[in-house]
Amino acid sequence: MAMREEDLQAMIAAAFPDAEVTITDLAGDGDHYAAHVVSEEFRGLSRVAQHKAVYAALGGRMGGELHALQLTTAVPS
Template sequence: MSVAATIETKLDAAFRPLELQIVDQSHLHAGHAAAPEGGESHFRVRVVSELFEGVSRIERQRKVNAALRDELAGPVHALSIEALAPSEAR
């Protein structure tokens, strides 16, 4: 399973998102330190979930990081997170 597919599976299970976008931005970092050949090391995610309603931005980030702990310890070098409650999503 690809890293992006693993991220999708884990975020779906953890947050039951109304919206989930996962963008592999590894190509923007090719040749940089810690950017492996073949990509799948730098991602941007947008997660819109009712579970984020009333939760601080920092706590949302922590929850996403916890859900992806194994990936952040391994193949994922950088993760940009936009975690929103439905009332905040545009």
């Protein structure tokens, strides 16, 4: 089962209300997305910790509804 782009966006935005979230459908199949997430909540966290926080926001859907996520994170400049 695929995940809708809007659902992915909403899940990340719910976990990081201040975030600027950009989702790109990479394959048109609902299984392969790129996400760029910019949030003040990432300040002081390692890149690995930032990514873990985003994956946690997805509630275990990686590997199931969502097959692949090309993730980039950043703090606001």
